[in-house]
Amino acid sequence: MTKPQTNPYRLPTSVTPSHYNLHIRPDLESETFTGNIDISIDATENVSEIVLNAKEIELKSARLVGGGNATEASDFTYDEELERVTIQFDGEATPGSYTLSIDFDGILNRKLAGFYISTFTDESGEERKIATTQFESTDARQAFPCFDEPAMKASFEIALTVPADLFAASNGPIISEVVSDDGSERTVKFGTTIKMSTYLVAFIVGPFEATDPVDVDGVPLRIIHPMGKGHLTSFALESGAFSLKYFTDYYGIPYPGEKLDLVAVPDFAFGAMENLGCVTFREVILLVDTERATQPELLRIADVIAHELAHMWFGDLVTMEWWNGIWLNEAFATFMAAMCTDAFNPEWRRWDQFSLERSAAFDVDSLQKTRPIEYEVKSPADADGMFDLLTYEKGGSVLRMLEQHLGPDRFRDGIRHYLKKHEYANTETSDLWDALEEVTGDPVRSTMDAWIYQRGYPLVNVKQCDGCDKTILTQNRFFYKAPEDADETVWPIPMGIRYADSDGNPGSMKMLMTEDDVEVAELASARWVNANGGSNGFYRVSYSPDLMTSLRDAMGEMEAIERYSLADDQWAAMAAGSSSAIDYLNLAEGYSGEDDLDVWTLLTRNLASLERILDDEAARSRMRSRLGTLYSAGLSRLGWDPRDGDSPRDLELRGLLCRSLGITARDEDAMARLRELHDGYLTGTTIEPNLAAASANAVAIVGSASDYEAFLGRFKDAATPQEERRYMTLLSSFPGEGEFQNTLEMCLNGEVRSQDAPYLAGGAMFNRHHGFTAWEFIKSHWDEMLEVYPDNSVVRMVSGVQALSRPEQVADIKQFFETHNVPTGQLTLEQHLERLDVNAASRQREVGPLTEWLLAD
Template identity: 45%
Template sequence: MPSDDATAPPPATGDRAGRLPASVRPERYDLRLAPDLATSTFRGAASVTLDVGSPTAELVCNAAELDVSEAWVDLDGRRIDGEIHLDADLEQLRVALPETLPGGTATLHLTFSGVLNDRLRGFYRSTYTADGGGDRAIAVTQFEPTDARRAFPCWDEPEFKAVFGVTLDVAEDLLAISNGPELAREDLGDGRVRIRFADTMPMSTYLVAFVVGPMETTGPVDVDGVPLRIVHRPGQGELAEFALEVGAHALRFFADYYGIAYPGDKVDMVAVPDFAFGAMENLGCVVYRETLLLVDPESATQAELLAVVDVIAHELAHMWFGDLVTMRWWNGIWLNEAFATFMEAKCAAAFRPAWERWMHFGRERSGAFDVDALATTRPIEYPVITPADAEGMFDTLTYQKGSAVVRMLEQYLGEDAFRDGIRRYLQAHQFGNTETGDLWDALEAVTGEPVRAMMDSWIFQGGFPLVTASLDDAGLTLTQQPFRYTEPADAGDGEDPRWHVPVVVRSAGGTERIVLDGPRASLTLPATPTAGAPVVVNAGGHAFYRVSYDAELQAAVLDGLGDLAPLERYAVLDDAHGLTLRGDRRAGDLAATVQRIADVGETDLSVWQLAASSIEVVDRAASEDERPAVSAWVRRLLAPLAARLGDDVDPTDDDRTRALRGLVLGLRGVHGDPDALARATAVFEQQLHRPTEVDAELGAGALKAAAVTADADRFDAMLDRFRHGATPQEQVRYLYAAATVADGDLFSRYLALLETDEVRSQNLAFAYRAALRNPAHDRHAWTAVRDGWERIRARLPFNANHRLVEGITSVTDPALADEIEEFLATHPVPEATTLIAQHVERMRVQVAVHQREAGQVASSLPGG
C-alpha cells in the first residue's frame, strides 16, 4: 500500500508566506476605471467595503504595477488617511493607519493609475488593423490566476469572494462591457460617457472582466431568459452564428445537468485579437481568442469546429463549476479545469453525437499519458504558494489527466449517480469556496462508494499504473506497477506507489468490475480466451491506465480486434504506442499493431489519428537510410483505405469520414505517394483560387502534403493566405503549415517571418513549436530559438515560454539534444520550470527510441 504521505492531501493553503491576512475580508467593491486607449494608460478608483474580523492598524491587499496615489478609510463617516507602502516582490499594498480599526465594517477608498500592458495579462492592450487601414486598440482583461491586482488593488485570492459594482468611463464611440448588464449611462461632456453595470454575484477577483474598444455585438439570443451575444471587431458578424448556436445549446445543457439556473444576468462571449489563453470564464463576460469563437462552418475543418464547441462548452461549464462554486486556493485549480474539460466533452457529445466526442477524448488522454509517464511528472494537486506556482498548474496534467480521471470515476460510479453527486456538491456550496475533498464527500453521500480513498490515490501522487494481465492456474491475474518512461531520481528509496485502480474486465463470461488496490488480484475465467472472445482489460476503453497482456492474451486481443469497440481498439494501439516508447516493445511491433488495425478495415478517425502518431514514432526511430522503407510501408498500409474512401467527397459522408479522407491524403503525400502528391497539388491550387469549391477537410490534408514539398511560389501563396485569409482559422492553418517546408531556403524565410510583428505574440510560440518539429530543420530552428532567446521571450505572452521549446520533444539527434538540454539548464524560466523539464525528458525518450531502433526498423516492418 502507498505510504500515508503519498495519498494524504497537502495543506489547503501551504505556507502562508506571501498570502494575505485572513482577518480582513472584502464584501463589496465599487470600481471606476477610465482607460485611455490612445496613451495605453488607465486611471481608477475603488471603494471596498470590508469586514474587519479583529482590530488592526494595517490593511494589506494585492497590487502590482500600479501607482496608488491615495488610500483612506471611512469609519462611521469619519475619514482616516493611510500611509501607502507597495511591496513589489510580494505584489502587496500595505495601508498603515494612524489608529486601530475596531472589528466590524469599514470602507477602504483607493485612487490609482496604471499602464495597459502588452503582455496579455491584467488590464492590457490588444490591436487590430481596420478594413480601411490603421491600427485600432482594445483594452481587455485577463486576471486568472493572479493578475486582477494589475488592474486595481484587491484581495486577489480566490477565497475572498465579494460583490463587484463596475463603472467605466470611456470614449463615447467605444463599446464597453463587463460582467453585468449595462444599467445606466451618463454623458461626461468631454467626449466620454460613464457606464454603470449591474452588480455581480459574490465572486473571486480573477473572474472580474471589462472590455473597451471599437467593437460590435450581435443581437441577443434569448436562452430561457438569459440574453446571449457575441462581441467582435467590425466586419466579423457573419462568423458569429455558429458560436451563438453552440452557446445556446451549452447554457441549456448545463442548467439541466447541474439542476441550477445560470447564475448570472447575461452572457457576452467576446472575441479579441490577442489573448494568452484559449478563453477565460469571466462570469457573463467570457473572453476568447478569435480562432476559438468566430468561425465559418463551410470553410472550417471538423477539428476547428470541434475546438470552437469545446472551448465554448468549457467556459460555460465554469459558470457553475468554478464561478458559482470556487476552489478555496490555487491548489484546487485542477478540479475547476479538469471538471470543465470533462464537461466540455459531455456537452459536445450531446451537441453533435456524430462527432464521436468521447473518441476524441481518448486522443487527449494519450497526451496526458505521455507527460504522466515521465520522472518529472507531478501530482494533479500539490501545494501552491507563489503566483508562479499557480501559473504552473495550467498544463496537461491539470486539464487532460484530471479530466480523464474524472471520466474514469464517472464510468465506474455510473453516469446518473455521478451527476446526482455533482448536483449535491453545487447546491451545498453555491456562492462559496471548497476543497477537493468536498466533491468526493458529495459523491460518497450519493453513491455509498469510497470515492475519497480511491481518488486520493490518483490526485495526490504523480504517475499512473501499468496493469499487467496474465493467465495462470488461478485464472486471470492482474498486477499493477508504475508506468514510467524513465525512473525518477529517488527510485528505489521506498515502495512503488499504488493506486486504487477501477478495472473493468470483459470476457466470454461477461463484464466484471474490480478495484485493484493492492499489488495483484485474480479473477476466475469461464473459458479460455479466443479471437472471438478475448479478455479485454479496460473494457470500454475509459480508464486512465495502460494494459500489458501476456503472449496468449495479446494474441487473442489482436486476433479479435475487429470485434472490439472503437475506443477499445484505440486503447490497444495506444498501449502498444506507450510500451514502444518505454522500450518494452520494438518499433516493428508497433508497426505490426498499426498494420493489424488497418487489416481489420478500421475507419474510425481517432484510431487513425493515433495510428498517424505511431507511424511518426516508427519513422523517427529509423535511421536516415531506412526512412524510404518506412515510407514505402506507409504507402502500402494506406492504399486500401484510400481506395475505400475515394478521392472526392460523397454526399453521404459524415464529418469524421471527410476528416479521415483529408488525414489519409496528407499522410500519403508526406510519405511520397505520387498519386497523393498530384492530388494534393491540384486541391491546393483549387483552394487558392476557388476555395468555396473545395471540401475543407480535403483542403487541410492537401495543405499538409503541399507544404512539405513547397517551392517558392507555393510558399509565397501560403504566406499570403496567412496574411489575408478569410477566417482566423485559415490564417493560423497556413502559418503553422508553412513551418513544415522541406526546402532550406524557404525554411530560413519562415524563421525570418517569425522575427517580425506580422506574427501575433499569441501565435509566436506555437509557430516556433511547429518549426522545431520539422525533422529536416530542427537544428536550424533550435539555433534561431537559442540565438533569439531573450528577444523572443520578451515578445511572448506571460504563459507561453514553455510552448516556445515544446517542439524539442521531436528531436532524435543525441548531440542536438545535449546542446538543447545544456542551454535550457543555464537559461531557466521560473514560471515554467517543471514544464520545460518535462519537454527535455520527452526529448530524451525520443532520442532513446532512435538509438535503440535505428538500423533495425526496415527489416521489422510488416511486408518488408
C-alpha cells in the same frame, strides 16, 4: 486571533472584502488608465494598516471610512516580489465594517495579462486599439488594488468611462449610460455581480460590435466581436445556446449571471477565459465560417465554449479555496465539455476522441518528473505552472473513470449536491468526494485520493494462470524509464473488463482492484479478455503473449476506442523498451481495415515519427512504401472524392489519410492530387474543408519560394481566423532555407501576433530539414522572447524540442537549460527534457533493428 499565514504570498485574513465599487477610465491613446475603488471590508482585529495585492499600479490616495470617522492613509509601501501594497493609517481602527477608498493609476500593457492593449486592422485598413482584461491566475492586481485570492470573494459593481464611440462590456448587464456634456465620453455602469473571486472580473473597451441577443430560457446570449466580423458568429451562438441549456439542466441550478457575452479578442494568451457573464476567447476559437472549417476546428470551438460555460457553475459559482485546487476547476470543465459536446453533435463521437487527450496525459504521467494532480502552490508562478496536461487532461480522464464507475446518473446527482451545498463559496478537493459519497454511499474519497495525490498511473498485467483456472492481474507503476529505486505505488483501480466466454458470448464485469495482485476465476476460460473495456480507465494494460494473440484475433469484436487503446499501449511499451518498433509496425499493419478516425489519427502520428528516425535512404523508402500500402487500404473505403452522406468523421478521416499518403508515405500520385486540389483552392474552387487543409499541408512540405509567397499572402489576407492560423502554421513547414529563416524572423518582428509566435517558433522545430535551426534561433533570441511573449506560452514553445532526438541535439538543448529557466513552467520544462531522453534512447535502440528489418524484407 488570526492564525499567521505560513505562505508569504497569502494575504492576512484579518481584513476581508465583501463588495467592490470600481470605476476605471482607460486612455487607449496613451495606453494608461486611472481608477478609483471603494471596497467594503470587515476587520476582525484592530487595524493600522491594510495589505492588498497590487502590481504595476500606483496608489495616489486612500482613506478608510466607517464608524463616523474618515482616516487618510499616511503612507504606501510596495513589495514588488510579493506583488503587494501596504496602506498605513495614522491610528488604529477598531474591528468592524469600513469602506476603503483608493485612487490609483496604471498602464495598459502589451503582455496580454492584467489590463492590456490588443490591436487589429479594421476594414478600412486602420489599426484600432482595444483595452481588455485577463486576470487568471493573479493579474487582477494589475488593474486595481484588491484582495486577489480566490477565497476572498465579493460582489463587484463596475463602471467604465470610455470614448463615446467605443463599445464597453463587463460581467454585469449595462444598467446606465451617461454621455459627458461635451459628448466625447460615456460612463457605462454595469449591474452588480454575484459574490465571486477577483480572477473572474472582466472589462473590455474598443471598436467592438455585438450580435442581437439570443434568448436562452431568459438569459440573453450575445457574441461580441471586432467590427466587421458579424458573419462569423452563427456557430458560436448555436453552440453557446446549446451549452447554456445543457448545463442549466445538468447542474439543476439556474445560470448564476444575468446575461452572457462571448467575446472574441484579437490578442489573447490563453484559449478562452471563464469570466462570469463576459467570457473572452481567442478569435480562432469563437469566430468561424462553418462552410470553410474542418471538423476538428468546429469541434474545438464547440468544446471550448462548453468548457467555459461549464465553469459558470463549476469554478465561478463554486470556486477552489486556493490554486492547489485548480485541477478541480479545470479537470471538471474538461470533462463536462466533452460530455456537452458529445450531446451537441453525437456524430463527432466526442468520448472516443477524448482518447487522444488521455494519451497526452499518459505521456507526461509516464515520466519520473510527473507530479500529482493536486500539488502544492505557493507563488503566482506556481499557480500559472498548474495549467498543464496533468490538471486538464489527466484530471478530466480520472473524472471520466469515476463517472463510468459510479454510473452517470449517480455521478450527476453527486455533482448537483456539491454545487448546491457550496454555492457562492470555496471548496477543497475533499468536499467533492464527500458530496459524491453522501449521494452514492460509495467510498469515493479513499478511491480518488490515490489518483489525485499520487503521481503516475498503473500498468495492469494480465495472464492466465497455468493450471489454476484463474486469470491473474497485477499492477505496477508505468514508467518510460523506471527510477533506480523500485516504486511500489498501488492504486485502487476502477476496472471495466470485457470478455468473450468459452462459447464466444460477450460479457462484462466491473471491479475495484485494490491490491497489487488479484486472481479472477470468471475469466479463466474466456476466449479473450479486454482488461480496460470501453477504455475509460486511466491505466495501461500489458497482456501475456497468448492473451494478446487472442485479442488481436478478436479485433472485430472490439469497440473503436478499445482498438485505439491497444495501439496506444503498444506504442508506450516501445517507448519504455519492452516492445520494439518492428512489433509496432507489425501491429499497425493489422489495422488496414480500420475505419475509425481516432485510431487512424494515433497510427498515422506514431508511424510518421518512426519514419522520421530512419537515416538510411533505402530503409526509409521501404518504410514509405509499406505505409503507402497501409494508408491506401485505409482510404479505399472512402475514396478521394467526398460523397453525399459522409459523416463529419469520415470527411476528416479522408483528409487525414490523403495527407498521410502524401506527406509520410510520399506517394507521388497522392502528392500530385493534393497539389492540384490546392491550386484549385487558391483560385477560388470550393474544396471540402478537410481536403483543403490536407492539400495545403502537402504543398508546404515540398513547397517552392513562390508557394511560400502564396502562403504568406493567404495568411495576411485570410477569409477566416482558421484559414489565417492554418497558413501561418504552415509557414514553418517549407523546405527552403530562406523561407524558413523568414518564418523565424516573423516570430519576433511583429508580423505574427505574440499570442501565436511562440507556437509557430516551437512548431518550427518539427521541420524535417531545419528543425535544429529553429532551436538555435530560439536559443539566440531567448531573452527577447521572454520579454515579448505571454509568460504562459514560453514553455509551450519549448515543447517543440521533442522533435529533436539526435544525441548531439539533445545534449545541446540540455546544456542550454542548465543556465536558463522558464519562470512559469519549470516543472513542465523538466518534463520536456526527460521526454527528450526517452526519445533519444528509443531512437538509439530502434533505428538499427528497424533499418535492418526493413531492408531484409
